Amino acid sequence: MSSCARRALQALSFALLLYGPAAMAAEPAGRGLPADLPPVTQSGGEHLSGKVIWHDLITPDLEAAKRFYSALFGWSYRDLSGSYSVAYSGGEAVGGIFQRPLRSGAQRQPLWLTFIAVGDAGQAARLAEQNGAKILAGPSSRPNRGEQAVLSDPEGAMFGVLTSSNGDPPDYQADPGAWIWSVLLVHDSDQEATFYQKIFDYEVFDISEGEPLQVVLSSQDYARATVRPLARGARGRPRWLGFVRVEDVASAASKAQSLGARVLVEPRTDRHGGRIAVIADPAGAPLGLMEWNGSGSQSAQVPK
C-alpha cells in the first residue's frame, strides 16, 4: 500500500473516530422503540373518529419520567424495551413514555404528543397535508397498534393520527389518573377549527362568551377538545395540551412541585366549575391537571 493510500485510510479512520460518536448522538432516536406496540385499548371495538385516544411522552429520561408520573398519578408500567414503556392507570393504558435524548444545539422541550382517532390514518395524513399540515412521520403500521402518522397542523401544533387496530377506548368518564380533556392553543381558532373539521369531520360549537372565538370540537355527540387563542404575550408555538383528571388540583400541583415539576399556570377555576392547573414535568414536558366533579353535565343526546 502506498503511503498516500495509508494516509487516506488514516484520514478516514480519523473521521470515523471524530464524527462517529457525534453522528450516533445526533440520531439516537427510535432505537429501541418496539415494532410491536400494544393496542391502545383491550376493550375497544367501535372506531371513534375525532376522539383523543392516546398520548406519548417523548422525554430524555425514561426512568425519571416513570418515577414522576407514578408518584403523581399512581401509574404503573409495562416496559416494552429499554426506551419505551406503556403507562397504566387503574388497569387501563393511558399512554406511552419514550426515551429520546434531546437534540443538541438549541434548547428543546420534551412534550406529550396527542393522538386522535381516525378511520384511515394514511388518508387523513394526506388530507391534512393538502390543507396545510406537514407530515413529520409515517404513516406507518405496527402490529396490534394500528396505523399512525405524526403531523404538524397549519400553525405548527404537533399531533398524531391513529387508526387503532382493535377499535378505540369506549366513551366513559375519565377516572382520576386518566386523560380527561384536551385543548388546542392557537393564533387563529377559526382557521384551526376549520382545518380539524376537514380532517376529523368534527362538529364545531362556538362557546365564546364574546370575543375571542372559542370553540369545542365534537364527535359522536361528545365534546373532544377546546380550540382557543393563545394567551396574550405567549411566546410559545401553538400546541395541543392534554389534561389528566385529579381529585384535587391544588394538592396535585403541590405534589408535582415537590417531585421536581414546575407550575406554569397556578390552580384556578375554569368554566366547568372545577379547578385546573398546568405543570411542566421535571424534564419540561407540559401537561394539565383538571378536577371534574362527575356530575351529569352531559347534554341530551340529539339524533343526527
Place this chain on the structure above:
Amino acid sequence: MIRVGMGSRCPASALSKLAVVAAIALIALCGCEGAGVGVSYSAGGYYAAPYDYDYDYGYAPWGPDYYVGPPVVVGGVVVHDHDREHERDHDHEHDRGYYDGGHDHGGNRGGHAPHYRAPAPSRPAPSIPTRTRPH
C-alpha cells in the same frame, strides 16, 4: 486530487477534504436527524421526527377568564361561567384582554361568519362523556 500509486502526489488538503466528505457521508447514513434534514421511517426510527418543541413554554399569564376546560351543559344549554354570573360584563372585558390579540384574523371574529361549518343553532353543544366505566 488524490492519485494513488507509486510516486503520486497526495496533498494534505486533499486528505482533509476526504475526511470531511467521509464524515458528512457517515452522518447522512445515520439519518441526519440531528441536522434536521430527515426523518427515519424504519421500524425502530419512528420517533426520529423532531417532536420536541423549542424551549419556550408559552404559558403567559392566563387572565381570570381565560378558560380552556370543557363546557358544562345543563338541559342542552351551555352554562357559561356559572359561578360568577354577576361579573359577566366585567369578565368579557378580561377575556378580550387576555387572548393573543396579535393574530386577530379569526381568533377575533370581528363579526364575520366562521370558516368552519357550524351546526344548526338549535343543536346544543355536548359535554364530555359522563358514563361511569364498569369496574
